[in-house]
Amino acid sequence: MMLSARVPMLICWGPELVTLYNDAFQAYLGSGEEKSWFGRSLDKNIAFWTSLGSVVSSVMAGSDAVNLPDQDLHLAAHAGSERIGLKCSVSPLMDDDYSLNGVLITCLPDGSAVGTRQLQHSDLEKSAARLRNLVESAPFPIGVYVGREMRIELVNQAIIDVWGKGNDIIGNCYAEILPELAGTGIYEQLDSVYTTGKAYEAKNQRVDLMIDGHLKLFYFNYTFTPLRDSDGRIYGVMNTAADVTDLVVIQQDLRHAEASLRGAIELAELGSWELDIPTGKVTYSRNIQNWFGFGDQQMPLDQVYEPIHPQDRDRVNSAIAQALLPGSDGIYDAEYRLIAYKSDVQRIVHARGKVIYDNQGVAYKLVGSAQDVTAERQQQQQLEGLVELRTKELAAANEELAAQNEEYIAINEELEKANQLFIRSNENLQQFAYVASHDLQEPLRKIQQFGDLLHRQYGAEIGNGLNYLERMRAAASRMSTLIEDLLSFSSLTSQGSDNQEISLQAIIKGILPDFELTILETGAIVQIDELPVIYGNRLQLGQLFQNLLSNALKFRQANVAPMVQIKSAKLSSTDLPPSVKPARRTDFYYQIEVTDNGIGFDEQYQERIFQVFQRLHGKNEFAGTGIGLAICAKVTENHGGAIMATSSRGHGASFKLYFPVIGHA
Structure with missing residues (x-):
């Protein structure tokens, strides 16, 4: 901009005061002087430099700008003896680090100067127009504000775009266009530059601008530079800026990332x-x-x-x-x-x-x-030591195990022999059952038949021997019942192969007719709730409930009508009584409870009553062989369940049966 200006201007830069001057100043030097660019010094012997040198040195030493409006400095042109009077202004120049490193000298001809090289008014207008074009086309934001009220005189498109206030802003005051900057100190910075003449610069300054009704965050590097007229008086401020928002945001993100990384590393x-x-x-x-x-x-x-x-x-x-x-x-x-x-x-x-x-x-x-990794390596060493110790212990345990295996082999051989003995014993039991059902039953039937015959034909003649005959017939009858019960129990060694889904409701209804006469004679009441379907053997389940109903009606209290209740419930395995150990484990069980109001029994016998031949009452008081409840226990075990009894004398008895729920292993 300086080189193209029509006003005489020159720059002295650096410790050697390397000089650059424009065409307008070259005209005053005369055609004999060659234009000097950076790298060549102006001849310090000329009268112009002699007069101005001390002022330049003063500004370079750090003083403010110096204006010489009333003193003529004469420059002898090489082209002739004509002397030109100039009024000069010397202003400090900053480098990229905003350090003072040179001066800008602006020269204006005084009103009395006469000569062919005197600047014409039209030239000044052309220079101003050229300067305006340069400002408007600059790619970075530039604005010129005049007067104490900072009225906007010149702005380029770059600053208009940043402000986001539209293009019609020329002639308005800075504070009117940017009211959101109140309280940020920017108004005060502009006023200080205008009143003191000292430039102000800011680095990475945050500025919040109102754009489309929303505050938008920016960061700028900007300068406020005083503008002076030909008399050296400040008439305005020039604002130049660089939008460094992206750079600052990146730097902030980088600092945050570094802080996070340092924190993560420390954690x-x-x-x-x-x-x-x-x-x-x-x-x-x-x-x-x-x-x-x-x-x-x-x-x-x-x-x-x-x-x-x-x-x-x-x-x-x-x-x-x-x-x-x-x-x-x-x-x-x-x-x-x-x-x-x-x-x-x-x-x-x-x-x-x-x-x-x-x-x-x-x-x-x-x-x-x-x-x-000190702790990790110490733990590793301890672990290796522990592994070594455990390896030695394992080797010793393996030796012991080998010895135990030899013992187990011998035990297995003994178990195999015992199993063979058990098999032979089971075969003997089956042979006994066959003998009991055929060979023993046949002579027993003959005893019963001959006893009946003696009683019918010779009962009157026997006289006192009739009592012995009756006792013999009763003993034979009990013997027959005992053999039948033994056969029934021996047939329950395992659950039958004809298992299927069985309705317990149907089982109970099927056996009730067998007790119809007893129910009528005793006035008994049998209440049956809705019973579930289980997986099992119909014949064995029939035996189970027949024995339970028979006992409930048999062991009744005198002069009290029997009351029998059969109820069911579904329980989780965690809700089973601690003493109940089903033969098959599953998540859920059906609980079937058979209760009566009979004579009951002492609870000290609640485990004994399920053993074979165990009777709690005399054979003359209540008929039976003591095998019925043993059959009940065997049937529930064959079906993967369990049975328990609770009672007290004179308060009836309660039998609870537990069967696995179908569909649960």
């Missing part, structure tokens, strides 16, 4: 490190500093080896050298022991790293992490 009790290969210096995180006992965050590599166990140093050095070899995978992996400075604490550290290469493929960094 995981890890450490991070970085080896700068050209300098040989290693930078550590706090955890590793503590492990090694370092006081500084950065240490030379040769000092890093000192806390490492002497026997492990060569291995660590070799692992680093291997990772740095050209053509290697660049992976560093080493585990070593170390003892921190001024400490007797020994640690075991596992470190891993990766070589980082520059664009030319040269390794310049080795970065990685480390973990204190």
Whole structure:
């Protein structure tokens, strides 16, 4: 912009005051002077420089801008003896780091100067138009505000787009267009630049702009520079800016990520490190500093080896050298022991790293992490010791087991012999059942028949011997009943093969007619609830409930009508009484309860009553062989269930049967 301006301007830059001046200033030097760009100094012997040098030195030393509106500085043109009077303004210039590093000198001809090179008014207008075009086409935001109220005089499209207020903003005050900036200090910054003449610059400044009714966050690098007229008076402020929102957000995200990573590393009790290969210096995180006992965050590599166990140093050095070899995978992996400075604490550290290469493929960094694995290695050693101990114990146990196996083999041989004896005993039992049903029954029937015959034909003649005859006939009858019960019990050695789904309701209804006469004679009441269907043998289940109903009606109290109730319920296996041990385990069971109001029995006999030939009453008081309840227990066992009884004398008895629910193993 300076080079194309029609106003005479020059820049003096750096310690050597290297000079750049525009065409308008070149015109005052005359055609004999060559245009000088950066790298060539203006001739300091000319009268112009002699007069202005002290002012430039003062501004370069740090003073504010200097205006010389009332003093003519004369420059002798090389083209002739004509002298031109100029009014000059010297302003400081900043470099990219906003450090003072040069001056800008603006020259305006005074009103009395006469000459062919005097600037014309039309030239100034053209220069202003050119400057406006340059501002408007600049790719970064630029705005010019005039007056103490900061009225907008010139803005480019870049700043219009950032503000998001539309294009019709020229002539409005800065605060009217951007009211959301109240309280942020920006109004005060502009006013300070206008009143003091000192430029203001901000780096990565947060600015919230109202766009489409919503505050939107931005970050800017911006400057407010005072604008002066030909007399050096401040008439406005120029605003230049760079939108660095994306960069700042990325930097913030990076800082957050780094903080999160550091937090995660600390929580995981890890450490991070970085080896700068050209300098040989290693930078550590706090955890590793503590492990090694370092006081500084950065240490030379040769000092890093000192806390490492002497026997492990060569291995660590070799692992680093291997990772740095050209053509290697660049992976560093080493585990070593170390003892921190001024400490007797020994640690075991596992470190891993990766070589980082520059664009030319040269390794310049080795970065990685480390973990204190002392506890893990101690546990591993303890575990290995425990495994070794257990291995020895297992070997000894195997020897004992081998000896026990020999014993078991001998026991199995004995069990096999016992099983053969059991098989022969079972065969003998079956033969006994056959003999009992055929050979014993036949002479017993003859005794009963001859007894009946003697009683009918010679009863009157026998006289007193009739009593013995009756006793003989009764004994024969009991013998016959006993043989039949023994046969029934021996037939229940296992559940039959004709198992099927059986309705217990149907079983009870099927046997009730057998007790019809007894029920009528005694006035008994039998109440039956809805009973379930189970999987079993119809014949055996019939025997079971026939015996239970027979006992309930038989062992009744005198002058009391029998009351028999049959109820059912479904129970979980966890709800079974502790004393009940079913033959088959399943999740659910049917509980069938048969209760009566009979004479009952003492509960000390509740286990004994299910044994063969066990009677709690005299044979003359109640008929029976003592096998009926043994049959009941055998039937429930054959069906995978169990039976229990509860009672007390004179208060009836309760028999509870438990059968597995169909569909549950």
